[in-house]
Amino acid sequence: MLNRRVMVTGLGAVSGSGLNVSSFWAALKAGRSAIKPFDLPIDNIKISLAATVPDFDPNKHFSSDELTILDRYSQLAVIAAQEAVDDAGLVCGEEILTGAAAIIGSGCGGKHTDEATYDRLYKQQRTRVHPLTIPKGMPSAAASMVSLHLGIKGPAFALASACASGSHAIIQGMSMIHSGMIDVALVGASDAPFTYGLLKSWDALRVLSNDTCRPFCKDRSGLVLGEGAGMLVLESEEHAKARGARIYAELAGCGMTSDAGHITRPDVEGISNAIKNALHHAEIDLNEVNYINAHGTATRANDVAETEAINRVFGDYANKLAVSSTKSMHGHALGASSALELVATTLAIHHGVIPPTANFTEADELCNLDYVPNSAREQEVNVAMSNSFAFGGLNAVIALKKYS
Amino acid sequence: MFNGHYLNNNNKMVLDKVAEVIVDTAHCKIEDVTPEAKLVALGVDSLKAITVLFELEEAFDIEIPNEIIPSIVTVSDIIEKISKTPH
Numbered sequence: 026m027l028n029r030r031v032m033v034t035g036l037g038a039v040s041g042s043g044l045n046v047s048s049f050w051a052a053l054k055a056g057r058s059a060i061k062p063f064d065l066p067i068d069n070i071k072i073s074l075a076a077t078v079p080d081f082d083p084n085k086h087f088s089s090d091e092l093t094i095l096d097r098y099s100q101l102a103v104i105a106a107q108e109a110v111d112d113a114g115l116v117c118g119e120e121i122l123t124g125a126a127a128i129i130g131s132g133c134g135g136k137h138t139d140e141a142t143y144d145r146l147y148k149q150q151r152t153r154v155h156p157l158t159i160p161k162g163m164p165s166a167a168a169s170m171v172s173l174h175l176g177i178k179g180p181a182f183a184l185a186s187a188c189a190s191g192s193h194a195i196i197q198g199m200s201m202i203h204s205g206m207i208d209v210a211l212v213g214a215s216d217a218p219f220t221y222g223l224l225k226s227w228d229a230l231r232v233l234s235n236d237t238c239r240p241f242c243k244d245r246s247g248l249v250l251g252e253g254a255g256m257l258v259l260e261s262e263e264h265a266k267a268r269g270a271r272i273y274a275e276l277a278g279c280g281m282t283s284d285a286g287h288i289t290r291p292d293v294e295g296i297s298n299a300i301k302n303a304l305h306h307a308e309i310d311l312n313e314v315n316y317i318n319a320h321g322t323a324t325r326a327n328d329v330a331e332t333e334a335i336n337r338v339f340g341d342y343a344n345k346l347a348v349s350s351t352k353s354m355h356g357h358a359l360g361a362s363s364a365l366e367l368v369a370t371t372l373a374i375h376h377g378v379i380p381p382t383a384n385f386t387e388a389d390e391l392c393n394l395d396y397v398p399n400s401a402r403e404q405e406v407n408v409a410m411s412n413s414f415a416f417g418g419l420n421a422v423i424a425l426k427k428y429s
Numbered sequence: 430m431f432n433g434h435y436l437n438n439n440n441k442m443v444l445d446k447v448a449e450v451i452v453d454t455a456h457c458k459i460e461d462v463t464p465e466a467k468l469v470a471l472g473v474d475s476l477k478a479i480t481v482l483f484e485l486e487e488a489f490d491i492e493i494p495n496e497i498i499p500s501i502v503t504v505s506d507i508i509e510k511i512s513k514t515p516h
Contacts, residue, residue: 090456093480153486156479 031202032428034270035113035258037105037213038368040355041076041251045108049355049365050372053380054401058354060237060249060384070224073235076251076356077219094161095170096135098254101361102167102215103174105254109211110175113258113270117176121268126207127181128198129168130190130214132359132415133223134183138162140220167215179207188320189413190214190360191255192421195367196279198259199423208264213256213364224250230289232324238357239384240321240350241328241392248322251356255364257371274374277408277426278307284418291327291414296334299420300410304338307424309408312342314424316379316409318370321350322357329391331412336393347404349397353383363413367423370411374427377405440508443489447507450484464505471504485511 038045041059042052052059059076083092083100095103106127115122138161145151160166165183172181180201184194191214198210218224227233227250234247265272280302284295304311320331336343351369352362373379378401385398407427414420448462455472462471468478478501482493485507491514501507 153483156483157476 029203029205030262031199031276032260032262032265033257033273033276033371033425034260034265035109035115036273036368036371037107037109037112037256038253038365039078039101039105040253040358040365041078042355043079044081044104046112046368049368053351053354053369054378056354056381056383056399056401058237058383059251060356065219067219067221067224070221071228072224072233072250074237074249075219076249076358078252094157096138096161096166097217098131098135098137098215099167099170101217101252101254102129102171102256105213105215105256106171106175106211109213109256109258115258121209122176123178124207125177125209125211126179126198126201127168127172127175127177127211128184128194129171130184130186130194130360130364131164131167132185132187132190132214132216132361133218134164134185135162135166136220136223137217140222143222171211175211177211185360186419186421187415187417188357188359189363189415189419189421191362191364191367192411192413192423193281193419195257195259195276195364195423196281196421199276199279202259202261208261210259211256212259213254214360215254216359216361217252218250218359219252234323237384238323238353239386240319240323240353240382241332241388241396242323242386243389244386245323245325245328245389247324248352248357251358251362253355253358253361253365255361255366255368257364257367272428274371275426275428276423277309278424279303280306280422282420284420286418288418289416291330292418293330293333293337295418295420296331296412296414297337299422300334300338300412303410303422303424307426309424309426311339313408314339314346314410315404315406316370316373317346317348318366318373318409318411319348319350320412320414321352321382323350323352327414328389331414332392332394343394346395347379347397347402348394349380349382351380353385354380363411363421366413367411370409370425374406374409374425378403379406440512443508443512446488447485447504450481450488451504454480454484462504464503464508466504467502468504481507
């Protein structure tokens with residue numbers, strides 16, 4: 026069996042900070058949060074904060090024909106995917122992309138389309154819906170539209186594991202390259218969760234903050250929803266080197282577990298095992314790890330459980346790790362968050378800059394790690410990890426190394 | 430809202446609406462949308478055809494049955510079918 030090394034050679038990001046990686050990274054480096062007062066025209070909801078994509082006019086990116094079939098989450102996916110492909114120096118129509126895979130995760134799929142349909146039927150009492158409702162709103166719509174826009178004709182499908190969807194999609198692409206099935210994969214996730222029904226549903230869970238997102242802090246009050254898409258081009262080492270591609274970092278390994286326990290409460294053992302499995306798979310010693318991009322939602326349950334898991338796995342070395350939650354800046358964009366966080370983790374290695382946990386006040390008494398409060402840290406990062414833990418107890422951890 | 434009586438007796442208005450919907454959906458030239466024009470030639474593929482029928486159902490408050498779709502080839506086929514369609 027082949028066991029090929031997998032490289033990150035292209036990045037794309039649409040986030041609350043803007044429509045590209047440069048705006049995303051500039052905000053993370055500056056510790057600048059994209060969380061702002063919720064200003065979309067949706068009435069009768071309690072949500073007061075959000076990290077929505079700013080100044081986004083779909084008509085500037087897509088024709089009216091294209092928009093008839095592009096749900097908002099597909100629009101964000103296509104924009105980020107195009108950026109990642111451009112960044113990798115790949116061209117639509119050329120053989121490399123034709124043979125590539127597109128594995129696109131999503132936590133909630135085409136909610137804008139679905140909810141507009143339900144509104145029309147149930148509220149407006151109309152009796153027919155637009156004929157493109159199914160292909161526009163289906164959970165694999167973004168994977169299809171990315172494939173279609175970029176001319177990707179290899180394996181393409183969607184993947185769903187709630188807030189870990191991006192990580193699982195990235196791991197799937199990595200595994201396909203690892204095994205020799207393909208040479209190049211476009212992987213990531215997209216989510217656009219600002220619809221009435223979804224926001225009411227998040228309201229009902231009582232985990233949304235009306236203050237801001239303050240991961241690991243004593244006064245944290247929950248998560249703030251975001252939207253966006255994170256995309257990465259993955260490539261086998263030999264393929265990347267043969268075409269002289271820029272290598273941001275190596276995807277060194279992954280760990281995946283499921284809690285098989287509570288539907289929403291994180292399980293320290295499940296999380297710990299995912300981290301341990303990633304270290305083992307990547308053949309990394311504990312004391313080689315410099316940085317962990319945490320799941321860090323700022324809910325009461327997650328931050329304590331994640332801290333305990335890191336302490337349990339790393340022991341005394343846990344105090345020497347930098348651990349930050351970039352959700353404090355891009356918000357919790359559901360499945361897209363985990364992909365955006367891997368973009369951030371890759372750039373931390375590439376630039377030697379650890380993004381901070383923004384909005385940090387005072388650490389919770391049960392949160393005893395170095396959370397890189399408020400200011401980015403210039404520091405060489407040779408090994409980093411990205412944690413993602415989804416509702417339903419689906420855990421995914423990815424380990425990256427500086428390529429040498 | 431148009432009604433069946435109106436449809437039967439004012440085909441010019443129906444043609445105008447059909448032409449408008451086809452142009453909006455397929456981005457073809459209005460002068461090309463003649464009764465004899467084939468939909469495929471105007472850029473109306475099968476997916477766009479069901480979009481055109483949806484828009485016409487909405488505009489005229491009618492139900493176009495699936496069974497007649499295969500026999501719709503030209504613009505005049507649409508006008509004829511929707512003029513005969515119960516509502």
